[in-house]
Amino acid sequence: MNNCTELVPHAKVMTDLKESLSKVAEVINSDTIHYVDIPVHGNVGDILIMAGTIKFLEDNGIRRTQTSGYFNYSPNWAEPGVPIVFHGGGNLGDLYACPQAIREEVVSKCHGNRIVILPQTIHFSDTEKYEACCAIFSKHPDLHIFVRDAKSVALARRMTPNVYLSPDMAHQLWPMTKRPRQGSGRLRFLRTDDERGSENSSDEQKSIDWPELIGWHGTILRAYSKIGQLPLIRSFRLTANLHSAGWLLYSSYLIERSASYFSKHAEVDTDRLHGHILSSLLGIRNTVRDNSYGKNGNYVSCWTQTSDLVRSVKQIEHGDY
Known part of the structure; x- marks a missing residue:
């Protein structure tokens, strides 16, 4: 092996990634949330993220008073002081229009709620759609975005100053x-x-x-x-x-x-x-x-x-x- 970063035991890598998710609970900073955009489809990867998220919430004593897919959540259900937490994954951008639409609607209408977007990979192929998203997100006074890679950090900085680099929520399932x-x-x-x-x-x-x-x-x-x-x-x-x-x-x-x-x-x-x-x-x-x-x-x-x-x-x- 040449010039490769020194390898370490797999179990240590996975344990460290799981422990690093603790930042999510600090940012949520509440014992109740609305959990929005759960994946009701056959991509088991998204289902793993959901399972990891729910285990993380349970492990940290955070109760879900509302759990919804992107298609059955209304901003009118927002409760004063209760954070709205969006499912993580890879749909923040213009590849998947429906989940992005509910995020933008909630962010634009729920300025009285802390909004936390769990670890995402951000990708926009259309610059105009990216600019439109930034315009909506940047107006929210308490928006927090977790992202899964350095490229997404740069994209998220235009949306909010509250950006955190984090591994995927499925790591909570380790081992x-x-x-x-x-x-x-x-x-x-x-x-x-x-x-x-x-x-x-x-x-x-x-x-x-x-x-x-x-x-x-x-x-x-x-x-x-x-x-x-x-x-x-x-x-x-x-x-x-x-x-x-x-x-x-x-x-x-x-x-x-x-x-x-x-x-x-x-x-x-x-x-x-x-x-x-x-x-x-x-x-x-x-x-x-x-x-x-x-x-x-x-x-x-x-x-x-x-x-x-x-x-x-x-x-x-x-x-x-």
């Missing part, structure tokens, strides 16, 4: 118990959506992505999401909360299903950020390829590249391994 079956072979876990990276070549051997992994459960998820958007559900706090409660129970099964599948393998090759993070939570050796706009490479460089179980394709190409 996840590796399933009993002895892992063998290599899992190729590669994106099939618009974030597919150039390193993910279609002529390579067979791979799998979240839709194939969850299989027929995807049909149930789509139906459950549509139910949550019905007027009777999305118009009332109680029904929105009940819808979310049912989803949280079901989503735990999807995490278990995914973890069990990953644990059948001794190594994972992935361009999914949470393919990397789930492998790391399970203590499985993994190689990380980049997605379409550099999210994975930036994350690994910032947080996990020192682990003795993690390597990136860029590190291999540069002769660091």
